[in-house]
Amino acid sequence: MSAPSVAAPLLHLRDLAKTYHTGEVEVKAVRGVTLEIQRGEFVAIMGASGSGKSTLMNMLGCLDQATGGAYLLDGDDVAKLDRRQLAVLRNRKLGFVFQSFNLLARTTAIENVELPLLYTMPLTSAKERRRRAVEALERVGLGNRLDYHPSRLSGGQQQRIAIARALVSQPELVLADEPTGNLDTRTSIDIMGLFQELNESGITIVMVTHELDIATYCKRVIVMRDGRVISDNVNADRRLAAEALATLDGAEKEANVA
Numbered sequence: 001m002s003a004p005s006v007a008a009p010l011l012h013l014r015d016l017a018k019t020y021h022t023g024e025v026e027v028k029a030v031r032g033v034t035l036e037i038q039r040g041e042f043v044a045i046m047g048a049s050g051s052g053k054s055t056l057m058n059m060l061g062c063l064d065q066a067t068g069g070a071y072l073l074d075g076d077d078v079a080k081l082d083r084r085q086l087a088v089l090r091n092r093k094l095g096f097v098f099q100s101f102n103l104l105a106r107t108t109a110i111e112n113v114e115l116p117l118l119y120t121m122p123l124t125s126a127k128e129r130r131r132r133a134v135e136a137l138e139r140v141g142l143g144n145r146l147d148y149h150p151s152r153l154s155g156g157q158q159q160r161i162a163i164a165r166a167l168v169s170q171p172e173l174v175l176a177d178e179p180t181g182n183l184d185t186r187t188s189i190d191i192m193g194l195f196q197e198l199n200e201s202g203i204t205i206v207m208v209t210h211e212l213d214i215a216t217y218c219k220r221v222i223v224m225r226d227g228r229v230i231s232d233n234v235n236a237d238r239r240l241a242a243e244a245l246a247t248l249d250g251a252e253k254e255a256n257v258a
């Protein structure tokens, strides 16, 4: 047997930068970010509006290219990959979750979740697409809503569908940009509980939030300001969503009795 190789970090950013040029104006959205994220981490990226969080996330998700520095995803320098290789990488390794869910309205839950499997190489059969979509929806607790259209579901349920869609290709990394931004407090904690479960099962999660409350459910908190990382800390007081929900429910019951 060969000696175990030293695993590369899942994400490795070296002086990563992004400058937007719009007409005469130059916006330095990300100004040199260096960091590593290992497999199994659950990272919150925080910072005021305009601090570069979404720009950074778009680069992490290979949706947008850096204008400086390097980004290695699982050891691969993404700048050296062509469009097709990037598409394959995105499809195999990454799942995306957005603030506004981004579901197709005229399409059922299961059809929404099957969607990413239409673009796999090699192709995934219709039967296999369905099997995996059902499995993903069951995993997020919506096995009984397969044929519902998003409009008939609550915001929290819609976000669960979006998470199932992110999971259906069995990604190693889930990137979520303000996934609780459109949800009430209880539903937000509920969604954080789902992310904590996924993280426990081995999926690496990087999510943007501007709510400190939400970041307390993550294992590591990175704060950005003006395109730079200004702090990066392990969250020693990480809260468990399941416990927070139980406390909330207890408080509600007491209020009802009173």
Ligand code: ADP
Residues within 6 Å of the ligand: 020, 021, 022, 027, 028, 029, 047, 048, 049, 050, 051, 052, 053, 054, 055, 056
């Ligand atoms: P955040 O997600 O933290 O609110 P963004 O990454 O969206 O921040 O934006 C960082 C900066 O980059 C802002 O000044 C924003 O106006 C600018 N910016 C973002 N996207 C673009 C774009 N496509 N073209 C030009 N400027 C942009």
Ligand code: MG
Residues within 6 Å of the ligand: 053, 054, 055
């Ligand atoms: Mg943003």
